[in-house]
Amino acid sequence: MRRILPVAPDYYTENDQDGKINLTTKENFEYLYRSARKYAGLAGVELPFHKTKENPRINIINLYKAVDAIFPEHVNMETRGGRLYFCIYRFHDWPDYKLFWIPLDFTEKLPEKLKRIALEFVRRFALHHGIQDVTETAYYEMAVDYMEGYGSYNEEATAGEIRRNANLAKTYEKGRVYHILKRMGKRKFCIDLEGEIQKYHTKKNRELELLKLIAEGMEFISSDSPGIMQYYYDWAYEESPDYNPLGLDVQIMLTYSINDEMTSEMESYFNSDCQESYAITPVTALYLTPETDRLFTMDDFPERLCKWLDRFIRLVSNNL
Incomplete structure (x- = not known):
């Protein structure tokens, strides 16, 4: 899993077969959009976003901003197996830097x-x-x-x-x-x-x-x-x-x-x-997909x- 910045230029990742592949594609945007729209429906809120004819990167940037604005949880955009995902998460109450x-x-x-x-x-x-x-x-x-x-x-x-x-x-x-x-x-x-x-x-x-x-x-x-x-989640992950x-x-x-x-x-x-x-403290995270059928909860x-x-x-x- 890799975290990416939502305002980056076209984002590429390594592929074992073909070298680098572009993640800011129309297909990935559509997957993110269906995921966000499905979760907004579950939450009973309107997704303040309208697709444009701009390139997929611009749509992805604006969609991220919309998701970040309407949900109370923190939002990351990450990649798994060549596909982009929204991950919403919250920090648990845990002391920083305590052993x-x-x-x-x-x-x-x-x-x-x-x-x-x-x-x-x-x-x-x-x-x-x-x-x-x-x-x-x-x-x-x-x-x-x-x-x-x-x-x-x-x-x-x-x-x-x-x-x-x-x-x-x-x-x-x-x-x-x-x-x-x-x-x-x-x-x-x-x-x-x-x-x-x-x-x-x-x-x-x-x-x-x-x-x-x-x-x-x-x-x-x-x-x-x-x-x-199980509550380990590196919300600010960097590859190197x-x-x-x-x-x-x-x-x-x-x-x-x-x-x-x-x-x-x-x-x-x-x-x-x-x-x-920084210290990794316990986090509850939920990856959004078009099939997500529950709202975010944390114990x-x-x-x-x-x-x-x-x-x-x-x-x-x-x-x-």
Whole structure:
């Protein structure tokens, strides 16, 4: 899918068979027009547009302006397989540039049964939403290189600092942290998660809070729950950007700790990228076709997930 500017000259795209093909054709205009007219009819509004005898490019430009004017949603014009489409979309309420990195180190302080419950829940959560761990990112590659060569990057570093950072890099690369993170993609920690949650009893307030949040979080991994990555839409897509946008896949990740030097270093790279690009936040989008039979709607799943994630991460990061 490519986003195109509606006021561009004739727009060409690559074709595997014939090289470049022109997209601003009469056929593509007619498809856009039928799509817009069908959706305007569903919305009960009149499409303020009249075809002219000008070339298709001018008609496409004016049709885009008409669609953008009458519908409350944002509008992009995009291409798929050599055909132009209108895409209408809205942003969900989601914080810009906020990291939802889910730590695992909190589980080490828990009783064995509760530890398995927590780890199994996080494992299922990551699987359901397609969440990677931090070691699968370019941020990690840069951070581990920095930690391993700490003395080279910091002339005033002490021998103790160099050794401590090298040891931390080692445990991420092939030690304890490595095995903990990779274990999350393997076998279950317990079979009957729901049953284990109900059977676990404690009088400790923090453990009760954790169990309550896990129980609430079960709705976000149910069979009929969407995955947060389904709301990924790059509304300002460029084919070859100077800097890639910050996707949901790096904003929501598994990490070992949010308090160690490795994570702090990765976060600094993320913050640096924030100065150069934009963050992808959840979006609901609808591509219009002549067969579209429903109006645009959006749920509040990302908003509810965001609030729950914030509460969960604050609890498990705050001396559980």
